[in-house]
Amino acid sequence: MSIDTPLSLLGLSTTPLELVSFLLSALTVWLNIRQNHWAWLFSILASLLYAAVFADARLYGDAGLQFVFVAVSVWGWRQWLRGGEAQRPLQVSRLQARGWIWMAIAWGLGFLALSWFLHRYTDTDVPHMDGFLTAGSLVGQFLLSRKKIENWLVWIAVDVLYVGLYVYKHLTLTAVLYALFVVMAAAGWRSWQRSARQCGDVAPA
Template identity: 60%
Template sequence: MNDPLTLFGLVHTSLLEIVSFALALVMVVLNIRQSPWAWLFSITSAALYAVVFYDSKLYGDMSLQFFFIAVSLWGWYQWLFGGVSHHGVLVSRLTSKGWLYSGLAWLFGFVAIASFLRLFTDTDVPHIDAFLTSGSLVGQLLLSRKKLENWHVWIGIDLIYIGLYIHKNLYLTALLFSLFVVLAAVGLRTWKKSLANQFAEVIN
């Protein structure tokens, strides 16, 4: 399923990457709509992408997929039963302390992952892989708690990922992340409206 093939005579890819691509795209659309079903697509897509990234020697990204699976299970629960009323978490903003903790977590993750990749793997992109992997962990955690700022993180991360995947000849995945940037911008706008509506309901 991960054998190489050429799409439209231009893009070198594999059936596994194509399926992963489609599932991930549906996942983001469902995230924008705040549908809990997004997490099911997240789990499936992550499992398939773990194989794709292993073959491309993107070990940080491969490991990230297993974390995504674990966080997706937690996020699924949060969106369905989290919050004070246990009816699911609502869209909210990060506090100043939340920004600080997120930044420190990103930095700590980067140092730890980069050290591991340099010492124990044969990847040729340990630092950028570590930076993006750590940032993705932060973004996924913010998404699971419906923090509006998760979209800011994903926009920045996805823009850099495009270049990395082109470097690794994962052109279909690079295209996917180009679409992710657009969808993240849509998600940011949509969730801002949702937050404004929540605020209006509280006032009324």
């Protein structure tokens, strides 16, 4: 059996490659919720595998995004370990109002650039949705790397839309994964809120 051989799992069509990617991604988010820095290692592995899954489905924005995730994961790993004051481990914090503005601007500009590129230079049939969600994922990953609580809100919004996109692309198991991500992101939001209160970070930081 090759890594892209179709198979059925609990009535869902998938491939061994997508299944392994699914498991690594779920493990990554679970470790993120627990603020375990080893999450970044599994994030790198899952991103490399999902790049192949998405390229095969002609989701080129998502495929390219995985390589950006690899680079950001290396940076995020270092941030979590030494990104705090005096190079201590980074603590959970919140965005200031200015941070929200920059987040929205970055998402909007990323969407315009990516959707134009995907529409003009690739054969994807969903350039605008792919571009919008790719840009949002980059924003969410950056906020996660800096341990900003708001990363979970971004992921909730992005993952809900990804469920629909992956159902449309017949990536059924990945659609289930992203539905699970919505639930896990909500759990992450609550968990990091508690962590911020314990650290005394009750105001934007």
